[in-house]
Amino acid sequence: MTGAAGFIGFHTARRLLDEGRRVIGLDNLNRYYDPALKHARLDILRQHPRFSFIQIDLGDRSAVAGLFAKHRFARVIHLAAQAGVRHSIDHPHAYVDANVAGFLNVLEGCRHHGCGHLIYASSSSVYGANTELPFSTRHRTDSPISFYAATKKANELMAHSYSHLYRVPVTGLRFFTIYGPWGRPDMAIFLFADAIVKGKPIKLFNHGRMQRDFTYIDDVTRVISRLIDCAPEGRADAAAAPAKLYNVGNNRPEALMHVVSLLEKELGRTADKEMLPMQPGDVPETFADVGDLMRDAGFSPSTPIETGVRNFVRWYRDHYEI
Structure with missing residues:
Protein backbone atom coordinates (compact mmCIF):
# COMPACT_ATOMS: atom_id res chain seq x y z
CA MET A 1 0.00 0.00 0.00
CA THR A 2 1.36 3.41 -0.97
CA GLY A 3 0.65 6.48 1.15
CA ALA A 4 0.38 4.34 4.28
CA ALA A 5 1.24 7.23 6.60
CA GLY A 6 -1.43 9.42 5.00
CA PHE A 7 -4.98 9.90 6.22
CA ILE A 8 -6.80 7.39 3.99
CA GLY A 9 -3.81 5.04 3.84
CA PHE A 10 -3.53 4.83 7.63
CA HIS A 11 -7.21 3.98 8.11
CA THR A 12 -7.20 1.51 5.21
CA ALA A 13 -4.10 -0.26 6.50
CA ARG A 14 -5.60 -0.50 9.98
CA ARG A 15 -8.83 -2.04 8.64
CA LEU A 16 -6.96 -4.59 6.51
CA LEU A 17 -4.69 -5.52 9.41
CA ASP A 18 -7.71 -5.99 11.67
CA GLU A 19 -9.13 -8.30 9.00
CA GLY A 20 -6.01 -10.47 9.23
CA ARG A 21 -4.17 -9.31 6.13
CA ARG A 22 -0.48 -8.53 5.85
CA VAL A 23 0.28 -4.97 4.79
CA ILE A 24 3.54 -3.53 3.47
CA GLY A 25 3.17 0.24 3.73
CA LEU A 26 5.10 2.72 1.60
CA ASP A 27 5.39 6.46 2.13
CA ASN A 28 7.95 9.21 1.51
CA LEU A 29 6.87 11.17 4.64
CA ASN A 30 7.06 14.50 2.80
CA ARG A 31 6.46 17.84 4.51
CA TYR A 32 3.31 18.96 2.67
CA TYR A 33 1.78 18.98 6.15
CA ASP A 34 3.22 18.28 9.61
CA PRO A 35 5.19 15.00 9.41
CA ALA A 36 4.57 14.50 13.15
CA LEU A 37 0.99 13.51 12.31
CA LYS A 38 2.25 10.96 9.79
CA HIS A 39 4.71 9.50 12.31
CA ALA A 40 1.96 9.28 14.93
CA ARG A 41 -0.17 7.26 12.49
CA LEU A 42 2.77 4.99 11.71
CA ASP A 43 3.40 4.41 15.42
CA ILE A 44 -0.08 2.92 15.67
CA LEU A 45 0.32 0.75 12.56
CA ARG A 46 3.68 -0.57 13.75
CA GLN A 47 1.95 -2.13 16.75
CA HIS A 48 0.52 -4.73 14.36
CA PRO A 49 2.87 -7.68 13.74
CA ARG A 50 1.61 -8.04 10.16
CA PHE A 51 2.58 -4.47 9.21
CA SER A 52 5.92 -3.42 7.82
CA PHE A 53 6.95 0.02 6.59
CA ILE A 54 9.31 1.12 3.84
CA GLN A 55 10.16 4.79 3.31
CA ILE A 56 10.46 5.36 -0.42
CA ASP A 57 9.88 8.06 -3.01
CA LEU A 58 7.69 6.64 -5.77
CA GLY A 59 9.43 8.98 -8.20
CA ASP A 60 12.61 6.90 -7.77
CA ARG A 61 12.18 4.56 -10.71
CA SER A 62 14.91 2.06 -9.88
CA ALA A 63 13.94 1.84 -6.21
CA VAL A 64 10.28 1.19 -7.03
CA ALA A 65 11.20 -1.39 -9.68
CA GLY A 66 13.44 -3.19 -7.20
CA LEU A 67 10.73 -3.19 -4.55
CA PHE A 68 8.14 -4.71 -6.89
CA ALA A 69 10.65 -7.30 -8.12
CA LYS A 70 11.41 -8.34 -4.53
CA HIS A 71 7.87 -8.57 -3.19
CA ARG A 72 5.77 -9.33 -6.29
CA PHE A 73 2.69 -7.84 -4.64
CA ALA A 74 -0.53 -9.76 -5.29
CA ARG A 75 -2.62 -6.64 -4.60
CA VAL A 76 -1.59 -2.98 -4.70
CA ILE A 77 -3.57 -0.12 -3.13
CA HIS A 78 -2.12 3.14 -4.43
CA LEU A 79 -3.16 6.06 -2.21
CA ALA A 80 0.02 8.15 -2.32
CA ALA A 81 -0.27 11.51 -4.11
CA GLN A 82 0.60 15.15 -3.88
CA ALA A 83 -2.76 16.43 -2.67
CA GLY A 84 -4.33 19.85 -2.56
CA VAL A 85 -6.21 21.78 -5.23
CA ARG A 86 -4.93 25.26 -4.29
CA HIS A 87 -1.35 24.09 -3.66
CA SER A 88 -1.21 22.76 -7.24
CA ILE A 89 -1.68 26.25 -8.66
CA ASP A 90 1.70 27.42 -7.37
CA HIS A 91 3.61 24.10 -7.23
CA PRO A 92 2.75 22.19 -10.43
CA HIS A 93 6.05 20.30 -10.69
CA ALA A 94 5.41 18.53 -7.38
CA TYR A 95 2.19 17.14 -8.85
CA VAL A 96 3.85 15.82 -12.00
CA ASP A 97 6.65 14.21 -9.98
CA ALA A 98 4.34 12.48 -7.49
CA ASN A 99 1.05 11.99 -9.31
CA VAL A 100 2.23 11.28 -12.84
CA ALA A 101 5.80 9.96 -12.71
CA GLY A 102 5.22 8.18 -9.40
CA PHE A 103 2.05 6.54 -10.66
CA LEU A 104 3.80 5.43 -13.86
CA ASN A 105 6.41 3.63 -11.75
CA VAL A 106 3.65 1.86 -9.82
CA LEU A 107 1.94 0.83 -13.07
CA GLU A 108 5.23 -0.53 -14.41
CA GLY A 109 5.74 -2.52 -11.22
CA CYS A 110 2.25 -4.00 -11.50
CA ARG A 111 2.76 -4.78 -15.19
CA HIS A 112 6.06 -6.61 -14.80
CA HIS A 113 5.49 -8.47 -11.55
CA GLY A 114 2.08 -10.08 -11.72
CA CYS A 115 -0.13 -7.78 -9.67
CA GLY A 116 -3.62 -9.30 -9.59
CA HIS A 117 -5.43 -6.03 -8.85
CA LEU A 118 -4.42 -2.38 -8.59
CA ILE A 119 -6.78 -0.07 -6.69
CA TYR A 120 -5.82 3.58 -7.03
CA ALA A 121 -7.09 6.91 -5.71
CA SER A 122 -8.63 9.38 -8.09
CA SER A 123 -10.67 12.41 -7.04
CA SER A 124 -14.03 14.11 -7.45
CA SER A 125 -12.04 17.09 -8.74
CA VAL A 126 -11.87 15.39 -12.16
CA TYR A 127 -15.48 16.51 -12.73
CA GLY A 128 -14.15 20.05 -13.01
CA ALA A 129 -16.51 22.40 -14.80
CA ASN A 130 -19.27 19.78 -15.03
CA THR A 131 -22.54 21.21 -13.67
CA GLU A 132 -24.80 18.15 -13.98
CA LEU A 133 -25.61 16.71 -10.54
CA PRO A 134 -25.15 14.20 -9.09
CA PHE A 135 -21.73 13.53 -10.60
CA SER A 136 -21.74 10.20 -12.43
CA THR A 137 -18.81 8.19 -13.77
CA ARG A 138 -20.65 8.34 -17.10
CA HIS A 139 -20.27 12.14 -17.24
CA ARG A 140 -17.50 13.76 -19.26
CA THR A 141 -14.43 14.74 -17.29
CA ASP A 142 -12.36 16.58 -19.87
CA SER A 143 -12.60 20.07 -18.35
CA PRO A 144 -10.42 20.09 -15.20
CA ILE A 145 -10.22 23.47 -13.48
CA SER A 146 -7.15 22.77 -11.33
CA PHE A 147 -3.80 21.22 -12.14
CA TYR A 148 -4.33 18.71 -9.33
CA ALA A 149 -7.50 17.55 -11.10
CA ALA A 150 -5.60 17.28 -14.39
CA THR A 151 -3.06 14.94 -12.82
CA LYS A 152 -5.79 12.75 -11.31
CA LYS A 153 -7.55 12.54 -14.67
CA ALA A 154 -4.18 11.61 -16.18
CA ASN A 155 -3.97 8.78 -13.64
CA GLU A 156 -7.30 7.41 -14.85
CA LEU A 157 -6.17 7.49 -18.48
CA MET A 158 -2.79 5.94 -17.66
CA ALA A 159 -4.41 3.16 -15.64
CA HIS A 160 -6.89 2.38 -18.40
CA SER A 161 -4.18 2.22 -21.05
CA TYR A 162 -2.10 -0.22 -18.95
CA SER A 163 -5.21 -2.27 -18.28
CA HIS A 164 -5.98 -2.44 -22.00
CA LEU A 165 -2.44 -3.08 -23.22
CA TYR A 166 -1.17 -5.42 -20.50
CA ARG A 167 -4.44 -6.75 -18.99
CA VAL A 168 -3.62 -5.34 -15.55
CA PRO A 169 -6.89 -5.29 -13.54
CA VAL A 170 -7.39 -1.75 -12.22
CA THR A 171 -10.04 -0.02 -10.13
CA GLY A 172 -10.07 3.77 -9.74
CA LEU A 173 -11.87 5.45 -6.84
CA ARG A 174 -13.03 9.04 -7.17
CA PHE A 175 -13.01 10.21 -3.55
CA PHE A 176 -15.41 12.97 -2.42
CA THR A 177 -14.18 15.16 0.51
CA ILE A 178 -13.06 12.47 2.94
CA TYR A 179 -13.01 13.46 6.63
CA GLY A 180 -12.72 11.93 10.07
CA PRO A 181 -10.24 11.28 12.91
CA TRP A 182 -6.57 11.60 11.93
CA GLY A 183 -7.63 13.76 8.96
CA ARG A 184 -5.37 16.01 6.91
CA PRO A 185 -4.74 19.46 8.43
CA ASP A 186 -5.32 21.16 5.06
CA MET A 187 -8.89 19.87 4.74
CA ALA A 188 -11.88 22.04 5.63
CA ILE A 189 -13.15 20.34 8.78
CA LYS A 203 -12.22 31.37 5.62
CA LEU A 204 -15.51 30.67 3.88
CA PHE A 205 -15.14 30.90 0.12
CA ASN A 206 -18.01 31.81 -2.20
CA HIS A 207 -19.31 33.64 0.89
CA GLY A 208 -20.13 30.31 2.52
CA ARG A 209 -22.45 29.21 -0.28
CA MET A 210 -20.72 25.86 -0.79
CA GLN A 211 -21.93 22.27 -0.57
CA ARG A 212 -19.74 19.22 -0.31
CA ASP A 213 -20.42 15.49 -0.35
CA PHE A 214 -18.58 14.91 2.94
CA THR A 215 -17.64 11.22 3.19
CA TYR A 216 -16.66 9.61 6.47
CA ILE A 217 -13.39 7.69 6.48
CA ASP A 218 -14.83 4.41 7.80
CA ASP A 219 -17.20 4.26 4.83
CA VAL A 220 -14.22 4.70 2.50
CA THR A 221 -12.12 1.92 4.04
CA ARG A 222 -15.13 -0.40 3.95
CA VAL A 223 -15.32 0.16 0.18
CA ILE A 224 -11.63 -0.60 -0.35
CA SER A 225 -11.84 -3.74 1.77
CA ARG A 226 -14.77 -5.04 -0.25
CA LEU A 227 -13.17 -4.30 -3.61
CA ILE A 228 -9.66 -5.57 -3.01
CA ASP A 229 -10.48 -9.16 -3.99
CA CYS A 230 -12.98 -8.15 -6.70
CA ALA A 231 -10.68 -7.48 -9.64
CA PRO A 232 -12.38 -6.37 -12.89
CA GLU A 233 -12.28 -9.07 -15.54
CA GLY A 234 -12.80 -7.30 -18.87
CA ARG A 235 -13.43 -9.58 -21.86
CA ALA A 236 -11.27 -12.27 -23.40
CA ASP A 237 -11.37 -10.61 -26.82
CA ALA A 238 -9.55 -7.58 -25.31
CA ALA A 239 -12.26 -5.23 -26.57
CA ALA A 240 -12.93 -4.19 -22.98
CA ALA A 241 -10.10 -3.62 -20.53
CA PRO A 242 -10.33 -5.09 -17.01
CA ALA A 243 -10.84 -1.61 -15.58
CA LYS A 244 -13.48 0.02 -13.36
CA LEU A 245 -14.13 3.52 -12.02
CA TYR A 246 -16.31 4.32 -9.00
CA ASN A 247 -17.42 7.39 -7.11
CA VAL A 248 -16.87 7.06 -3.36
CA GLY A 249 -19.10 9.60 -1.65
CA ASN A 250 -21.84 10.01 0.90
CA ASN A 251 -24.47 10.54 -1.83
CA ARG A 252 -25.72 13.59 0.08
CA PRO A 253 -24.22 17.09 -0.17
CA GLU A 254 -24.00 19.10 3.06
CA ALA A 255 -24.06 22.89 3.23
CA LEU A 256 -20.72 24.16 4.47
CA MET A 257 -22.43 26.51 6.93
CA HIS A 258 -24.22 23.53 8.48
CA VAL A 259 -20.88 21.78 9.00
CA VAL A 260 -19.51 24.92 10.64
CA SER A 261 -22.49 25.02 12.99
CA LEU A 262 -21.87 21.38 13.96
CA LEU A 263 -18.23 22.18 14.74
CA GLU A 264 -19.29 25.17 16.83
CA LYS A 265 -21.68 22.96 18.79
CA GLU A 266 -19.14 20.18 19.40
CA LEU A 267 -16.32 22.60 20.30
CA GLY A 268 -18.56 24.85 22.42
CA ARG A 269 -17.25 27.97 20.68
CA THR A 270 -18.47 30.39 18.01
CA ALA A 271 -16.47 30.72 14.82
CA ASP A 272 -15.21 34.07 13.57
CA LYS A 273 -16.29 33.84 9.92
CA GLU A 274 -14.44 35.58 7.09
CA MET A 275 -16.53 35.60 3.90
CA LEU A 276 -14.44 35.47 0.73
CA PRO A 277 -15.07 35.10 -3.02
CA MET A 278 -14.70 31.80 -4.87
CA GLN A 279 -11.11 30.62 -5.21
CA PRO A 280 -9.50 29.55 -8.50
CA GLY A 281 -9.81 25.80 -9.08
CA ASP A 282 -12.79 25.43 -6.72
CA VAL A 283 -16.41 24.43 -7.41
CA PRO A 284 -19.55 25.42 -5.47
CA GLU A 285 -20.99 21.91 -5.04
CA THR A 286 -20.07 18.24 -5.22
CA PHE A 287 -22.53 15.35 -5.16
CA ALA A 288 -21.64 11.71 -5.84
CA ASP A 289 -23.78 9.19 -7.67
CA VAL A 290 -22.72 5.92 -5.97
CA GLY A 291 -25.21 3.64 -7.73
CA ASP A 292 -22.49 1.55 -9.41
CA LEU A 293 -20.73 1.01 -6.10
CA MET A 294 -23.97 0.00 -4.41
CA ARG A 295 -24.60 -2.54 -7.16
CA ASP A 296 -21.10 -4.03 -7.39
CA ALA A 297 -19.91 -3.84 -3.76
CA GLY A 298 -23.10 -3.56 -1.74
CA PHE A 299 -21.90 -0.17 -0.56
CA SER A 300 -24.23 2.23 1.17
CA PRO A 301 -22.78 5.19 3.10
CA SER A 302 -23.84 4.88 6.71
CA THR A 303 -22.30 7.74 8.70
CA PRO A 304 -24.39 10.92 9.17
CA ILE A 305 -22.43 14.18 9.14
CA GLU A 306 -23.44 14.83 12.78
CA THR A 307 -21.81 11.55 13.89
CA GLY A 308 -18.74 12.05 11.74
CA VAL A 309 -18.08 15.59 12.99
CA ARG A 310 -18.58 14.45 16.60
CA ASN A 311 -16.05 11.64 16.11
CA PHE A 312 -13.55 14.01 14.49
CA VAL A 313 -13.81 16.58 17.29
CA ARG A 314 -13.42 13.87 19.93
CA TRP A 315 -10.17 12.72 18.25
CA TYR A 316 -8.97 16.31 17.73
CA ARG A 317 -9.45 17.17 21.40
CA ASP A 318 -7.71 14.01 22.53
CA HIS A 319 -4.77 14.16 20.10
CA TYR A 320 -4.00 17.82 20.74
CA GLU A 321 -4.92 17.64 24.45
CA ILE A 322 -7.56 20.34 24.26
Whole structure:
Protein backbone atom coordinates (compact mmCIF):
# COMPACT_ATOMS: atom_id res chain seq x y z
CA MET A 1 0.00 0.00 0.00
CA THR A 2 1.36 3.41 -0.97
CA GLY A 3 0.65 6.48 1.15
CA ALA A 4 0.38 4.34 4.28
CA ALA A 5 1.24 7.23 6.60
CA GLY A 6 -1.43 9.42 5.00
CA PHE A 7 -4.98 9.90 6.22
CA ILE A 8 -6.80 7.39 3.99
CA GLY A 9 -3.81 5.04 3.84
CA PHE A 10 -3.53 4.83 7.63
CA HIS A 11 -7.21 3.98 8.11
CA THR A 12 -7.20 1.51 5.21
CA ALA A 13 -4.10 -0.26 6.50
CA ARG A 14 -5.60 -0.50 9.98
CA ARG A 15 -8.83 -2.04 8.64
CA LEU A 16 -6.96 -4.59 6.51
CA LEU A 17 -4.69 -5.52 9.41
CA ASP A 18 -7.71 -5.99 11.67
CA GLU A 19 -9.13 -8.30 9.00
CA GLY A 20 -6.01 -10.47 9.23
CA ARG A 21 -4.17 -9.31 6.13
CA ARG A 22 -0.48 -8.53 5.85
CA VAL A 23 0.28 -4.97 4.79
CA ILE A 24 3.54 -3.53 3.47
CA GLY A 25 3.17 0.24 3.73
CA LEU A 26 5.10 2.72 1.60
CA ASP A 27 5.39 6.46 2.13
CA ASN A 28 7.95 9.21 1.51
CA LEU A 29 6.87 11.17 4.64
CA ASN A 30 7.06 14.50 2.80
CA ARG A 31 6.46 17.84 4.51
CA TYR A 32 3.31 18.96 2.67
CA TYR A 33 1.78 18.98 6.15
CA ASP A 34 3.22 18.28 9.61
CA PRO A 35 5.19 15.00 9.41
CA ALA A 36 4.57 14.50 13.15
CA LEU A 37 0.99 13.51 12.31
CA LYS A 38 2.25 10.96 9.79
CA HIS A 39 4.71 9.50 12.31
CA ALA A 40 1.96 9.28 14.93
CA ARG A 41 -0.17 7.26 12.49
CA LEU A 42 2.77 4.99 11.71
CA ASP A 43 3.40 4.41 15.42
CA ILE A 44 -0.08 2.92 15.67
CA LEU A 45 0.32 0.75 12.56
CA ARG A 46 3.68 -0.57 13.75
CA GLN A 47 1.95 -2.13 16.75
CA HIS A 48 0.52 -4.73 14.36
CA PRO A 49 2.87 -7.68 13.74
CA ARG A 50 1.61 -8.04 10.16
CA PHE A 51 2.58 -4.47 9.21
CA SER A 52 5.92 -3.42 7.82
CA PHE A 53 6.95 0.02 6.59
CA ILE A 54 9.31 1.12 3.84
CA GLN A 55 10.16 4.79 3.31
CA ILE A 56 10.46 5.36 -0.42
CA ASP A 57 9.88 8.06 -3.01
CA LEU A 58 7.69 6.64 -5.77
CA GLY A 59 9.43 8.98 -8.20
CA ASP A 60 12.61 6.90 -7.77
CA ARG A 61 12.18 4.56 -10.71
CA SER A 62 14.91 2.06 -9.88
CA ALA A 63 13.94 1.84 -6.21
CA VAL A 64 10.28 1.19 -7.03
CA ALA A 65 11.20 -1.39 -9.68
CA GLY A 66 13.44 -3.19 -7.20
CA LEU A 67 10.73 -3.19 -4.55
CA PHE A 68 8.14 -4.71 -6.89
CA ALA A 69 10.65 -7.30 -8.12
CA LYS A 70 11.41 -8.34 -4.53
CA HIS A 71 7.87 -8.57 -3.19
CA ARG A 72 5.77 -9.33 -6.29
CA PHE A 73 2.69 -7.84 -4.64
CA ALA A 74 -0.53 -9.76 -5.29
CA ARG A 75 -2.62 -6.64 -4.60
CA VAL A 76 -1.59 -2.98 -4.70
CA ILE A 77 -3.57 -0.12 -3.13
CA HIS A 78 -2.12 3.14 -4.43
CA LEU A 79 -3.16 6.06 -2.21
CA ALA A 80 0.02 8.15 -2.32
CA ALA A 81 -0.27 11.51 -4.11
CA GLN A 82 0.60 15.15 -3.88
CA ALA A 83 -2.76 16.43 -2.67
CA GLY A 84 -4.33 19.85 -2.56
CA VAL A 85 -6.21 21.78 -5.23
CA ARG A 86 -4.93 25.26 -4.29
CA HIS A 87 -1.35 24.09 -3.66
CA SER A 88 -1.21 22.76 -7.24
CA ILE A 89 -1.68 26.25 -8.66
CA ASP A 90 1.70 27.42 -7.37
CA HIS A 91 3.61 24.10 -7.23
CA PRO A 92 2.75 22.19 -10.43
CA HIS A 93 6.05 20.30 -10.69
CA ALA A 94 5.41 18.53 -7.38
CA TYR A 95 2.19 17.14 -8.85
CA VAL A 96 3.85 15.82 -12.00
CA ASP A 97 6.65 14.21 -9.98
CA ALA A 98 4.34 12.48 -7.49
CA ASN A 99 1.05 11.99 -9.31
CA VAL A 100 2.23 11.28 -12.84
CA ALA A 101 5.80 9.96 -12.71
CA GLY A 102 5.22 8.18 -9.40
CA PHE A 103 2.05 6.54 -10.66
CA LEU A 104 3.80 5.43 -13.86
CA ASN A 105 6.41 3.63 -11.75
CA VAL A 106 3.65 1.86 -9.82
CA LEU A 107 1.94 0.83 -13.07
CA GLU A 108 5.23 -0.53 -14.41
CA GLY A 109 5.74 -2.52 -11.22
CA CYS A 110 2.25 -4.00 -11.50
CA ARG A 111 2.76 -4.78 -15.19
CA HIS A 112 6.06 -6.61 -14.80
CA HIS A 113 5.49 -8.47 -11.55
CA GLY A 114 2.08 -10.08 -11.72
CA CYS A 115 -0.13 -7.78 -9.67
CA GLY A 116 -3.62 -9.30 -9.59
CA HIS A 117 -5.43 -6.03 -8.85
CA LEU A 118 -4.42 -2.38 -8.59
CA ILE A 119 -6.78 -0.07 -6.69
CA TYR A 120 -5.82 3.58 -7.03
CA ALA A 121 -7.09 6.91 -5.71
CA SER A 122 -8.63 9.38 -8.09
CA SER A 123 -10.67 12.41 -7.04
CA SER A 124 -14.03 14.11 -7.45
CA SER A 125 -12.04 17.09 -8.74
CA VAL A 126 -11.87 15.39 -12.16
CA TYR A 127 -15.48 16.51 -12.73
CA GLY A 128 -14.15 20.05 -13.01
CA ALA A 129 -16.51 22.40 -14.80
CA ASN A 130 -19.27 19.78 -15.03
CA THR A 131 -22.54 21.21 -13.67
CA GLU A 132 -24.80 18.15 -13.98
CA LEU A 133 -25.61 16.71 -10.54
CA PRO A 134 -25.15 14.20 -9.09
CA PHE A 135 -21.73 13.53 -10.60
CA SER A 136 -21.74 10.20 -12.43
CA THR A 137 -18.81 8.19 -13.77
CA ARG A 138 -20.65 8.34 -17.10
CA HIS A 139 -20.27 12.14 -17.24
CA ARG A 140 -17.50 13.76 -19.26
CA THR A 141 -14.43 14.74 -17.29
CA ASP A 142 -12.36 16.58 -19.87
CA SER A 143 -12.60 20.07 -18.35
CA PRO A 144 -10.42 20.09 -15.20
CA ILE A 145 -10.22 23.47 -13.48
CA SER A 146 -7.15 22.77 -11.33
CA PHE A 147 -3.80 21.22 -12.14
CA TYR A 148 -4.33 18.71 -9.33
CA ALA A 149 -7.50 17.55 -11.10
CA ALA A 150 -5.60 17.28 -14.39
CA THR A 151 -3.06 14.94 -12.82
CA LYS A 152 -5.79 12.75 -11.31
CA LYS A 153 -7.55 12.54 -14.67
CA ALA A 154 -4.18 11.61 -16.18
CA ASN A 155 -3.97 8.78 -13.64
CA GLU A 156 -7.30 7.41 -14.85
CA LEU A 157 -6.17 7.49 -18.48
CA MET A 158 -2.79 5.94 -17.66
CA ALA A 159 -4.41 3.16 -15.64
CA HIS A 160 -6.89 2.38 -18.40
CA SER A 161 -4.18 2.22 -21.05
CA TYR A 162 -2.10 -0.22 -18.95
CA SER A 163 -5.21 -2.27 -18.28
CA HIS A 164 -5.98 -2.44 -22.00
CA LEU A 165 -2.44 -3.08 -23.22
CA TYR A 166 -1.17 -5.42 -20.50
CA ARG A 167 -4.44 -6.75 -18.99
CA VAL A 168 -3.62 -5.34 -15.55
CA PRO A 169 -6.89 -5.29 -13.54
CA VAL A 170 -7.39 -1.75 -12.22
CA THR A 171 -10.04 -0.02 -10.13
CA GLY A 172 -10.07 3.77 -9.74
CA LEU A 173 -11.87 5.45 -6.84
CA ARG A 174 -13.03 9.04 -7.17
CA PHE A 175 -13.01 10.21 -3.55
CA PHE A 176 -15.41 12.97 -2.42
CA THR A 177 -14.18 15.16 0.51
CA ILE A 178 -13.06 12.47 2.94
CA TYR A 179 -13.01 13.46 6.63
CA GLY A 180 -12.72 11.93 10.07
CA PRO A 181 -10.24 11.28 12.91
CA TRP A 182 -6.57 11.60 11.93
CA GLY A 183 -7.63 13.76 8.96
CA ARG A 184 -5.37 16.01 6.91
CA PRO A 185 -4.74 19.46 8.43
CA ASP A 186 -5.32 21.16 5.06
CA MET A 187 -8.89 19.87 4.74
CA ALA A 188 -11.88 22.04 5.63
CA ILE A 189 -13.15 20.34 8.78
CA PHE A 190 -9.66 20.20 10.34
CA LEU A 191 -8.87 23.77 9.29
CA PHE A 192 -12.14 25.07 10.72
CA ALA A 193 -11.81 23.21 14.02
CA ASP A 194 -8.24 24.38 14.48
CA ALA A 195 -9.14 28.01 13.74
CA ILE A 196 -12.19 27.96 16.04
CA VAL A 197 -10.14 26.57 18.94
CA LYS A 198 -7.36 29.12 18.41
CA GLY A 199 -9.75 32.05 18.03
CA LYS A 200 -8.75 32.70 14.44
CA PRO A 201 -11.17 33.48 11.58
CA ILE A 202 -12.29 30.65 9.34
CA LYS A 203 -12.22 31.37 5.62
CA LEU A 204 -15.51 30.67 3.88
CA PHE A 205 -15.14 30.90 0.12
CA ASN A 206 -18.01 31.81 -2.20
CA HIS A 207 -19.31 33.64 0.89
CA GLY A 208 -20.13 30.31 2.52
CA ARG A 209 -22.45 29.21 -0.28
CA MET A 210 -20.72 25.86 -0.79
CA GLN A 211 -21.93 22.27 -0.57
CA ARG A 212 -19.74 19.22 -0.31
CA ASP A 213 -20.42 15.49 -0.35
CA PHE A 214 -18.58 14.91 2.94
CA THR A 215 -17.64 11.22 3.19
CA TYR A 216 -16.66 9.61 6.47
CA ILE A 217 -13.39 7.69 6.48
CA ASP A 218 -14.83 4.41 7.80
CA ASP A 219 -17.20 4.26 4.83
CA VAL A 220 -14.22 4.70 2.50
CA THR A 221 -12.12 1.92 4.04
CA ARG A 222 -15.13 -0.40 3.95
CA VAL A 223 -15.32 0.16 0.18
CA ILE A 224 -11.63 -0.60 -0.35
CA SER A 225 -11.84 -3.74 1.77
CA ARG A 226 -14.77 -5.04 -0.25
CA LEU A 227 -13.17 -4.30 -3.61
CA ILE A 228 -9.66 -5.57 -3.01
CA ASP A 229 -10.48 -9.16 -3.99
CA CYS A 230 -12.98 -8.15 -6.70
CA ALA A 231 -10.68 -7.48 -9.64
CA PRO A 232 -12.38 -6.37 -12.89
CA GLU A 233 -12.28 -9.07 -15.54
CA GLY A 234 -12.80 -7.30 -18.87
CA ARG A 235 -13.43 -9.58 -21.86
CA ALA A 236 -11.27 -12.27 -23.40
CA ASP A 237 -11.37 -10.61 -26.82
CA ALA A 238 -9.55 -7.58 -25.31
CA ALA A 239 -12.26 -5.23 -26.57
CA ALA A 240 -12.93 -4.19 -22.98
CA ALA A 241 -10.10 -3.62 -20.53
CA PRO A 242 -10.33 -5.09 -17.01
CA ALA A 243 -10.84 -1.61 -15.58
CA LYS A 244 -13.48 0.02 -13.36
CA LEU A 245 -14.13 3.52 -12.02
CA TYR A 246 -16.31 4.32 -9.00
CA ASN A 247 -17.42 7.39 -7.11
CA VAL A 248 -16.87 7.06 -3.36
CA GLY A 249 -19.10 9.60 -1.65
CA ASN A 250 -21.84 10.01 0.90
CA ASN A 251 -24.47 10.54 -1.83
CA ARG A 252 -25.72 13.59 0.08
CA PRO A 253 -24.22 17.09 -0.17
CA GLU A 254 -24.00 19.10 3.06
CA ALA A 255 -24.06 22.89 3.23
CA LEU A 256 -20.72 24.16 4.47
CA MET A 257 -22.43 26.51 6.93
CA HIS A 258 -24.22 23.53 8.48
CA VAL A 259 -20.88 21.78 9.00
CA VAL A 260 -19.51 24.92 10.64
CA SER A 261 -22.49 25.02 12.99
CA LEU A 262 -21.87 21.38 13.96
CA LEU A 263 -18.23 22.18 14.74
CA GLU A 264 -19.29 25.17 16.83
CA LYS A 265 -21.68 22.96 18.79
CA GLU A 266 -19.14 20.18 19.40
CA LEU A 267 -16.32 22.60 20.30
CA GLY A 268 -18.56 24.85 22.42
CA ARG A 269 -17.25 27.97 20.68
CA THR A 270 -18.47 30.39 18.01
CA ALA A 271 -16.47 30.72 14.82
CA ASP A 272 -15.21 34.07 13.57
CA LYS A 273 -16.29 33.84 9.92
CA GLU A 274 -14.44 35.58 7.09
CA MET A 275 -16.53 35.60 3.90
CA LEU A 276 -14.44 35.47 0.73
CA PRO A 277 -15.07 35.10 -3.02
CA MET A 278 -14.70 31.80 -4.87
CA GLN A 279 -11.11 30.62 -5.21
CA PRO A 280 -9.50 29.55 -8.50
CA GLY A 281 -9.81 25.80 -9.08
CA ASP A 282 -12.79 25.43 -6.72
CA VAL A 283 -16.41 24.43 -7.41
CA PRO A 284 -19.55 25.42 -5.47
CA GLU A 285 -20.99 21.91 -5.04
CA THR A 286 -20.07 18.24 -5.22
CA PHE A 287 -22.53 15.35 -5.16
CA ALA A 288 -21.64 11.71 -5.84
CA ASP A 289 -23.78 9.19 -7.67
CA VAL A 290 -22.72 5.92 -5.97
CA GLY A 291 -25.21 3.64 -7.73
CA ASP A 292 -22.49 1.55 -9.41
CA LEU A 293 -20.73 1.01 -6.10
CA MET A 294 -23.97 0.00 -4.41
CA ARG A 295 -24.60 -2.54 -7.16
CA ASP A 296 -21.10 -4.03 -7.39
CA ALA A 297 -19.91 -3.84 -3.76
CA GLY A 298 -23.10 -3.56 -1.74
CA PHE A 299 -21.90 -0.17 -0.56
CA SER A 300 -24.23 2.23 1.17
CA PRO A 301 -22.78 5.19 3.10
CA SER A 302 -23.84 4.88 6.71
CA THR A 303 -22.30 7.74 8.70
CA PRO A 304 -24.39 10.92 9.17
CA ILE A 305 -22.43 14.18 9.14
CA GLU A 306 -23.44 14.83 12.78
CA THR A 307 -21.81 11.55 13.89
CA GLY A 308 -18.74 12.05 11.74
CA VAL A 309 -18.08 15.59 12.99
CA ARG A 310 -18.58 14.45 16.60
CA ASN A 311 -16.05 11.64 16.11
CA PHE A 312 -13.55 14.01 14.49
CA VAL A 313 -13.81 16.58 17.29
CA ARG A 314 -13.42 13.87 19.93
CA TRP A 315 -10.17 12.72 18.25
CA TYR A 316 -8.97 16.31 17.73
CA ARG A 317 -9.45 17.17 21.40
CA ASP A 318 -7.71 14.01 22.53
CA HIS A 319 -4.77 14.16 20.10
CA TYR A 320 -4.00 17.82 20.74
CA GLU A 321 -4.92 17.64 24.45
CA ILE A 322 -7.56 20.34 24.26
